[in-house]
Amino acid sequence: MAEEVRMAYPDLRHPFEKKPIHREGSATVLYAGKVIEIDRAVASESLWVTPEDLARINGFELKPEGACFEALCFPLGSGSKLLKEEGDQQWFDLVGFAEWLEQPYVADVENRVWSFGEVPAKREGMMANAMAPEFEVLDRQSNVVRMSDYKGKKALIITWSSW
Amino acid sequence: MPVWQHIYEELNDPNFVIISAAQDTGGEAVAGPIFDAANATYVQIVDVNHTISSAFNFINVPAAAWVDETGKIVRIDEGTYAKTHPFGGNDIYAPALKDWVKNGENSEYVQAAATVTKNIRTQSFDELKAEAAFRLGNFFREYGYADKTEHYWEMAKDLNPGSVNYIRQNLTLSAEGSAGESFMKMIGEYVGQGRDYYRPLDLSEK
Numbered sequence: 330m331a332e333e334v335r336m337a338y339p340d341l342r343h344p345f346e347k348k349p350i351h352r353e354g355s356a357t358v359l360y361a362g363k364v365i366e367i368d369r370a371v372a373s374e375s376l377w378v379t380p381e382d383l384a385r386i387n388g389f390e391l392k393p394e395g396a397c398f399e400a401l402c403f404p405l406g407s408g409s410k411l412l413k414e415e416g417d418q419q420w421f422d423l424v425g426f427a428e429w430l431e432q433p434y435v436a437d438v439e440n441r442v443w444s445f446g447e448v449p450a451k452r453e454g455m456m457a458n459a460m461a462p463e464f465e466v467l468d469r470q471s472n473v474v475r476m477s478d479y480k481g482k483k484a485l486i487i488t489w490s491s492w
Numbered sequence: 493m494p495v496w497q498h499i500y501e502e503l504n505d506p507n508f509v510i511i512s513a514a515q516d517t518g519g520e521a522v523a524g525p526i527f528d529a530a531n532a533t534y535v536q537i538v539d540v541n542h543t544i545s546s547a548f549n550f551i552n553v554p555a556a557a558w559v560d561e562t563g564k565i566v567r568i569d570e571g572t573y574a575k576t577h578p579f580g581g582n583d584i585y586a587p588a589l590k591d592w593v594k595n596g597e598n599s600e601y602v603q604a605a606a607t608v609t610k611n612i613r614t615q616s617f618d619e620l621k622a623e624a625a626f627r628l629g630n631f632f633r634e635y636g637y638a639d640k641t642e643h644y645w646e647m648a649k650d651l652n653p654g655s656v657n658y659i660r661q662n663l664t665l666s667a668e669g670s671a672g673e674s675f676m677k678m679i680g681e682y683v684g685q686g687r688d689y690y691r692p693l694d695l696s697e698k
Contacts, residue, residue: 461559486513
């Protein structure tokens with residue numbers, strides 16, 4: 330096994346220069362492989378976003394019937410704790426919504442970065458009936474690669490690492 | 493890596509693709525040269541956020557899934573070395589793969605949906621949360637926050653202690669690297685807890 334032992338990459342331990350995460354006063358949301366910077370947010374322990382930013386983050390829209398993604402709607406009702414209005418601006422509690430959906434998240438409040446995991450109900454459906462999950466990643470040439478691009482072919486999906 | 497390229501060339505089947513994803517927070521700088529050295533011509537992904545492992549619920553490398561023309565998984569999540577290897581590789585997997593590419597659903601190595609479903613790992617709330625923590629650590633790494641990176645990678649490891657990927661990826665931050673003394677000790681504990689380092693490869697399981 331000795332030949333397998335190698336120091337990873339000492340020069341890469343801290344390879345990047347420290348730089349500002351986002352504009353002063355902004356917040357950043359990480360979800361489903363995306364990095365979404367939000368200029369207007371009320372961020373404390375919770376994260377209140379505008380309806381427009383909610384749609385940018387996870388595709389949910391606020392409608393009379395509730396918070397909706399495609400045909401799926403979660404009724405909010407009047408007086409919902411997930412909604413508040415200040416002046417003309419409506420705010421939606423993204424963290425409260427995640428808790429309601431039992432969607433895991435990790436927040437770095439100090440730097441105003443919120444990382445959301447997948448909604449468990451959605452994740453469970455991903456490999457139902459042994460169907461391959463959809464994913465979207467970039468290849469080394471920056472082409473988008475999706476599982477669904479390979480319908481009609483056999484595919485070996487393989488992971489490895491340099492470490 | 494060169495072995496997979498060799499198999500890919502040998503099969504030379506336009507209806508077969510290899511999608512190979514390096515689970516490497518070090519990015520192109522560390523994974524790219526390995527792809528290049530193998531003269532890889534298949535789909536090459538440097539998967540900094542371990543997106544492919546997350547999608548297929550993999551917890552170690554190498555791991556693989558066979559996906560047929562209809563998008564159905566017919567084998568999943570086996571220690572997938574193309575040849576013998578001290579960590580549990582063997583020389584029976586690659587011939588089985590070739591058999592499947594040639595014979596499709598008639599291959600004896602194609603598994604029933606129920607078997608595949610049984611072999612797909614489940615994800616608890618904490619394990620899904622570990623992905624969010626790992627992603628956050630990677631984000632901070634990109635911005636040069638080494639302390640935050642370590643904090644969130646550790647959090648990911650604590651939330652999903654079964655993930656060898658998290659254990660070893662974290663060790664790349666240490667001077668001894670991912671296969672040093674700490675790793676050997678940890679793997680001893682891991683196996684001691686009754687966990688398989690890889691799910692045993694059973695080619696007779698239908």
